[in-house]
Structures are given as structure tokens and as C-alpha cells.
Amino acid sequence: MARLTKKQKEAQAKIEKDKVYSLTEASALIKEITNTKFDASVDLAVRLGVDPRKANQMVRGVVSLPHGTGKDVKxxxxxxxxxxxxxxxxxxxxxxxxxxxxxxxxxxxxxxxxxxxxxxxxxxxxxxxxxxxxxxxxxxxxxxxxxxxxxxxxxxxAGKIDFKVDKTGIVHAAIGKASFSAEKIQENANELLTTLMKLKPTAAKGVYVKSIYMSSTMSPSIAVDTKIG
Structure with a gap:
């Protein structure tokens, strides 16, 4: 296992072990623990309680992020x-x-x-x-x-992105940049999560959103509360 750098250890120390953060808290914390020399991407990984191998449980959609992704999309x-x-x-x-x-x-x-x-x-x-x-x-x-x-x-x-659950049941999406304000990160994340909730397949049983993690390029992950809205 690779050894953590001093900055990585400092970032890890700011995340309370076993704590699940609110979306607002996570959006502020992600800015604190991002120490890259470039404008890092902020990402969400949402594990869904679906079986993507079944056509009636495939989750795919589009969302217009209110503040864009911060990326110059070609x-x-x-x-x-x-x-x-x-x-x-x-x-x-x-x-x-x-x-x-x-x-x-x-x-x-x-x-x-x-x-x-x-x-x-x-x-x-x-x-x-x-x-x-x-x-x-x-x-x-x-x-x-x-x-x-x-x-x-x-x-x-303007910031419209499409997303699709992968074969392991996870939706990965870039929701902004570390240079964004915490409010903009939170609002973009909330827009994606709200859209995902609307797309719950009727065939999916049990817990739909199993876990949510926010991270930035090279940062540790922050566990986010799955109670959305």
C-alpha cells in the first residue's frame, strides 16, 4: 500500500471516522481537504440498490447543473x-x-x-x-x-451532463470544481441527487440510495447522508 504524503495525512485527519456528513457539511469540507496545485474536479459516487444487468433496473438520465461543471466541454x-x-x-x-x-x-x-x-x-x-x-x-x-x-x-x-449506473450499481458524476464556493458545490450535488431520486426504477426493491461519497481529485472520500432533501 502506498504511503500517504503529509498533505494526504492532514486531509484524512479532517474527516471524522465513521461520521456521515450532511451535503452542506461535505461541500464545505471538500474544499478544506483539496490540496492540488490545479483546480481539482469534485465528484459524487452514488451506490444504488439496483441490478443494472436487468433492463428494468437500469438508471440513466441527464441533469442540468445550476452552476455547470467548471469544465470547458468540447x-x-x-x-x-x-x-x-x-x-x-x-x-x-x-x-x-x-x-x-x-x-x-x-x-x-x-x-x-x-x-x-x-x-x-x-x-x-x-x-x-x-x-x-x-x-x-x-x-x-x-x-x-x-x-x-x-x-x-x-x-x-451550460452544464448539462448525462449519467449512467455502471455494472457495479454506482453512478459516478463530476459536479463541479474545488474552486467553486461550498454553496455552488452543494447546489450542484443536490440537483444530481434529486434527479436520481426521480429515476428510481419501479422494479428496484429495498433501499434505493445505499451510499453517497464526495471526493475531489486525489482527495479522500467523504461519506454523505443518503437522506436527500
Whole structure:
């Protein structure tokens, strides 16, 4: 096991053992225990009482964080020529179609989100092996396959994120930066958790939210109270 640095020991000491913190407390504490030289990402890991192997217990959704993620999200708009102008005006970083499809075939995936139109999805099918594992395949359920390309680009740039429970039953999501105020971290986290609560599958029995942990890049985790709202 790797030895803890002095800063890591100091951060660990600020977290009371076996204590479960309120969302407000955790949002303030995460700023205290983050000691990176860069603006660290703040993340939530929510363990759900679902079996993601069963289709009727899959949890997936989108949420617009009120204060954004703090990250400059790179957006690729794969659109037909008649939609290029509106995609560019909305702030898409890359706009086009065939030339970017060829780049992706060659292994290029230097973007965070891909937005496209229903008529283009057929061309993206063969690229599933490249885009799927990276979480880049557009999906109508997350609003990334739409005719209103401008709106989709604007929302993603403003802080709309999509999330999906992984095979171990955990939802991981970045909810901001350590430079955010504690209030902004708390409000972003609350928005994600409130959205998750609304998505509880009817087939899921027992406790839905089993545990919540907040952490930042290279920080220890803080246990957060699962009683939301």
C-alpha cells in the first residue's frame, strides 16, 4: 500500500471516522481537504440498490447543473450542411460530418460530447466500437440526438451532463470544481441527487440510495447522508 504524503495525512485527519456528513457539511469540507496545485474536479459516487444487468433496473438520465461543471466541454456536432451555422453559433467546437466520421474511424475521439441528428445516426452505427466504450455515442434519451442542435449544444456547454449506473450499481458524476464556493458545490450535488431520486426504477426493491461519497481529485472520500432533501 502506498504511503500517504503529509498533505494526504492532514486531509484524512479532517474527516471524522465513521461520521456521515450532511451535503452542506461535505461541500464545505471538500474544499478544506483539496490540496492540488490545479483546480481539482469534485465528484459524487452514488451506490444504488439496483441490478443494472436487468433492463428494468437500469438508471440513466441527464441533469442540468445550476452552476455547470467548471469544465470547458468540447462538443462535436455531426450535422448536415444546413445545420452547421446554428451549431457553430451555439458554441460547438467542431462542426461537420463526413470529415469527422473519417477522423473517428482513424481513432480520433478528442471531444467530451457528440451531438447529432436522427438522419445521421445510421452513419454512426459502425463507429460504436470506438464511441461506445468512451461514452461518446449519441443517444436520444440524453438529448444528444435531436433536430434542435443549437439547443442541445447550448445546454451541454451550460452544464448539462448525462449519467449512467455502471455494472457495479454506482453512478459516478463530476459536479463541479474545488474552486467553486461550498454553496455552488452543494447546489450542484443536490440537483444530481434529486434527479436520481426521480429515476428510481419501479422494479428496484429495498433501499434505493445505499451510499453517497464526495471526493475531489486525489482527495479522500467523504461519506454523505443518503437522506436527500
Amino acid at each position: 462538443v462535436l456536432a455531426l450535422v448536415t450542411p444546413d445545420k452547421e451555422a446554428e451549431a457553430k453559433e451555439a458554441g460547438a467546437d467542431y462542426v461537420g460530418l463526413d470529415e469527422y466520421l473519417d477522423k473517428i474511424k482513424g481513432g480520433w475521439t478528442d471531444v467530451d460530447v457528440i451531438i447529432t441528428m436522427p438522419s445521421v445516426m445510421g452513419k454512426l452505427g459502425p463507429l460504436g466500437r470506438v464511441l461506445g466504450p468512451r461514452g461518446l455515442m449519441p443517444n436520444p434519451k440524453t438529448g444528444t440526438v435531436t433536430m434542435d442542435v443549437a439547443k442541445a449544444v447550448t445546454e451541454v456547454k
